Amino acid sequence: MRLPVLVFDIETLTDLKSGAHLYGLDLPVADLAQALVKLRRQESGVDFQRLALHEIVCISGLWIDEQGSMKIFSFSREQHSESEILTKFLSIFDKRNPTLVSWNGSQFDLPVILFRAMYHGLSAPSLFDQGEIDQQKRYNNYQNRYHHRHVDLMDIMAMFNGRHFQKLDDVAHLLGYPGKRGDGAYHVPEYVHQQEWQKLTSYCEADVLNTWLVYLRWLLLKGQLLLNDYRDLVQQTIQFLSTQAQHADFLAIWRDTSQRTEFTAVDFISFPTH
Template sequence: MRLPVLVFDIETMTDLKSGAHLYDLNLEQSDLEQALAKLRRQESGSDFQRLPLHEIVCISGLWIDENGTMKLFSFSKENFSEAEILSKFLSIFDKRHPTLVSWNGAQFDLPVILYRTMYHGLSAPSLFDQGEIDTQKRYNNYQNRYHHRHIDLMDVMSMFNLRNFQKLDDIAHMLGYPGKRGESGYFVPEYVKTQQWLKLTSYCEGDVLNTWLIYLRWLLLKGQLLNHDHRLWIQATIHYLQGKPEQQDFLNVWRERSLETAFTENDFSTQN
């Protein structure tokens, strides 16, 4: 494993202001969201908005430094504007150059970050440089699908074939991990509107943790972790989360789900 590692996920809702500007709509806010959803269904057959209209309301990450120390964090609309959320996240890449890990990050998270960064007039050369500034990034950058600076697990596990794409929740559940625990990104706008910030960040952090656990299994598959080292990382993750009260539900569900597969049934056997 090339450390440091940053596993990340974003949560979004429709940017009504930009949508009204794009479609030249002069409507009350209560009617605007419904109108934008209807227009999108006419365009694509789905309510899922085009990427530039996804306003970022939370970015969560799990940082693992060179010593294996973990830090789970979230930047959300509870305390920051979207521009501030982006600035805080992007500053990580100005200071460090982590291995970036995501689920569907190449298809969704990074393009949304790109559009929203441009919308706010921010710069992010450390994340989006492809060799124009740092020539080494011609051969290993965060955008190239086949480089290793950003590992989109959904993409690599599908063997880069979109017909094989799988949902994070399904793969996490199958492998003996918590998955989304009955939650859905559908509720994110409601969390923001009703200021349920803990639910928002816990949901986003849950996706990050599931992605991290799948990443460890991916490294084991690839031979980049030995079974013994994989076990140590699992134990370190459990120990870290035991010190975070807001993640006790994640741990409890993980404990139950781990019993469903032979490989994970002993994940908690050495825990008190």
């Protein structure tokens, strides 16, 4: 495992202002969302908006440094504009070149970040350079599908075949991790509109944590982690989450789901029950 590692995820809403501008709509704000959904259905047959119209309301990350210490963080609309969220996230790459880990990051998260950074006139060469500035990134950059500076687990585990794409929730749950079972609904619009920022960041961070656990299992599969090292990192993750009050539910669900597979049944043996 090449450290540092940054596991990340974004949450978005439809940018109504940009959508109105793109389609030339002169409607009250209350009617815009429904109009944009109808237009999108006519275009593509689905409700999911084109990437450039996804306004970022939260970016969460789990940072694992060279010493193996962990830190989880979120930049959300509670305190920051979208431009400020992006600036803070992109500045990480100006200082460090972490291994970036995501689920569907190649097809969603990074393209959305690209479009929204351009929308706000931001510069992010450390993330989007493909060798024009740093020649080393010609051979290992964050955009190339087959480079491992950015590990998109959904793409890799599907062996780069879209017919094999899986949901993070399903894969995590299948492997004995929490996923989002019991509450699979998409709550982001509700959290933003009701200004429930703690729920928003916990929701986003849960995806980050599930992605991290799947990443560890993928490294074990590839032989980049030995079994003892894998077990140590799982225990370290459990110990870390035990200090994070906002993830007590995640830890409790993990304790339960870990018992559903023989391999993960030992995850909490050394962790006391409170």
